[in-house]
Amino acid sequence: MKNFGFIASVFFISTCLFLHPTFLAGQRTSLDKVKSYRLDHVNIAVENLVAAKNHYSDILGFSIKPGRLHKNGLLNAFTKFKDGSLLELITSSREDDPLSSWYFDFIKKNPTGAGAFVAVRIDNEDELKALKNRLSSNGSEYDYTESSYAKLLSFKEDNLLHPIFFIHYLKPVVDKPIHLNHPNTAQSLIAVWFSDQLAGALHHDLDFKVSTMKIALPFLPTKGTVVQINNSQIYLLPTQSTNRILGVTLLVEDLAVAKTFIEQKTGTIFAVYKTERGESFAISPELTFGIWIEFLEIE
Numbered sequence: 001m002k003n004f005g006f007i008a009s010v011f012f013i014s015t016c017l018f019l020h021p022t023f024l025a026g027q028r029t030s031l032d033k034v035k036s037y038r039l040d041h042v043n044i045a046v047e048n049l050v051a052a053k054n055h056y057s058d059i060l061g062f063s064i065k066p067g068r069l070h071k072n073g074l075l076n077a078f079t080k081f082k083d084g085s086l087l088e089l090i091t092s093s094r095e096d097d098p099l100s101s102w103y104f105d106f107i108k109k110n111p112t113g114a115g116a117f118v119a120v121r122i123d124n125e126d127e128l129k130a131l132k133n134r135l136s137s138n139g140s141e142y143d144y145t146e147s148s149y150a151k152l153l154s155f156k157e158d159n160l161l162h163p164i165f166f167i168h169y170l171k172p173v174v175d176k177p178i179h180l181n182h183p184n185t186a187q188s189l190i191a192v193w194f195s196d197q198l199a200g201a202l203h204h205d206l207d208f209k210v211s212t213m214k215i216a217l218p219f220l221p222t223k224g225t226v227v228q229i230n231n232s233q234i235y236l237l238p239t240q241s242t243n244r245i246l247g248v249t250l251l252v253e254d255l256a257v258a259k260t261f262i263e264q265k266t267g268t269i270f271a272v273y274k275t276e277r278g279e280s281f282a283i284s285p286e287l288t289f290g291i292w293i294e295f296l297e298i299e
Contacts, residue, residue, distance in 0.1 A: 039189050039232040040121035040167055041086040042248055045106055046113045046289050049091040053077050056089065060288070061184030061261040065175065069093075072100040082180050084173070085189035085232075087248070089289070090116070102157070113289025115245025118192050119167045120229065128153065128168045131206070140205045160201040163194070163244040184258040184295070189232070191249035193292065196236040202227060210236065247282070247292025255279050255297035 046052040056062045056079060067076035073094035079087040092103035106116060122128045128151060135142050135153075143154045154165035202208040211226045227234040237246060252258050259270055259281055270281040278298040285291055 035230070036121075036123035036127055037229050038121050038123075039085055039192060039229065040119040041088050042115060042189065042192060042245060042291070043088045043090050043117040043119075044113060044289055044291060045103055045110065045116040046089055046091050047107050047111050049075055049077060049089060052089045052091075052113065052289050055289070056087075059262070059265045060283070060293075061182060061258065061265075062087075062186065063179050063182050065179040070100075072096040074100050074103060078179075079182070079186075080175050080179050081186060081188045081250075083188045084121075087189065110290060112286075113291075114243065115247075115291040116163070118164050118245060120164060122166050122168045125151075125168055128166065131166065134207065135205060138205065160198055161205060184261050185253035186250045186258070186295070187253055188251040189248060190251045190296070191233040191235055191294075193235040193237055193246040193248065195241060195243075195246065196225065196238050199225065199236050202234070202236075208234070243290075245291055247285075247294060249280075249294040249296050252295045252297050255281070255295060258295045 044052070053064050057064050062079040065078040065080050067078060067088075067090075069075045073096045074090060074092055076088055076090040078089070090103065092100045092107060095101040095104045103116070106114070122131070131153065132142070132144065141156050141159070143152075143156070145152045145154075149169065149171050151168040151170065152165060153167075155161040199210050203210055208227045208229070211228065224238065225236045227236065233249075235249075239246070255272070255278075259272065262283065263269055266287060268287075270283070272279055272281050278296055280294050280296040282292055282294040
């Protein structure tokens with residue numbers, strides 16, 4: 001994975017990261033009008049999907065839901081959580097259309113894996129229409145597509161917001177309990193981490209409110225900011241990294257269980273840090289196919 005000169009810094013950021021949504025309840029860092037936005041999933045592009053699935057299952061303690069081979073050559077698998085959020089492992093076997101070609105090239109540039117896209121779910125279709133109107137009115141270019149299962153709004157490749165897309169599901173997704181219960185006790189995707197270079201675009205194009213409260217990081221002479229999206233968050237970190245997605249935070253039911261499982265499988269001891277949000281530890285991108293994963297238990 002390229003551009004990981006920032007790893008030491010992000011490790012400390014990941015282990016003492018910011019605040020849980022309940023702590024920020026009084027800050028109102030998101031639009032009051034936006035009621036149904038929330039983090040839906042993160043795509044992790046990998047060269048070898050079988051190896052990635054086995055690693056996430058056997059080493060990291062996730063249950064894996066099989067995906068399918070799409071007509072354009074994309075093949076995926078999922079780690080799904082009880083609140084509907086998920087991590088998606090995805091690979092491209094050929095270049096059949098713009099999306100599969102983009103993944104094919106992205107994987108070639110990042111053969112050890114990398115975060116590709118973050119999906120923000122919009123449950124209220126009127127809010128999706130309002131977003132389209134806002135983008136059109138301020139001159140922001142976007143792509144809008146409809147399929148049998150969802151309506152999608154995405155951004156051009158030269159847009160800073162290209163790593164983010166919005167999804168409105170047309171059909172409910174039903175998952176088996178076996179796919180929702182994880183040996184590491186993961187419950188939900190509650191935060192995604194980006195470079196703070198996205199702050200301007202998030203505010204101007206999407207009208208997301210970046211918190212005015214700076215979050216001090218006790219291990220570094222730097223501060224980060226938070227964008228609140230109902231019960232989930234975007235963390236904006238000061239870094240020169242060109243990685244599209246820096247990391248994610250997952251809520252777990254039992255941090256000790258997660259830590260013991262992963263330590264036994266990796267032979268690595270992970271430091272646990274206690275912050276205002278609760279207790280957490282983080283796994284570096286070398287062990288996750290390209291992104292930091294923070295496991296957080298809320299007290």
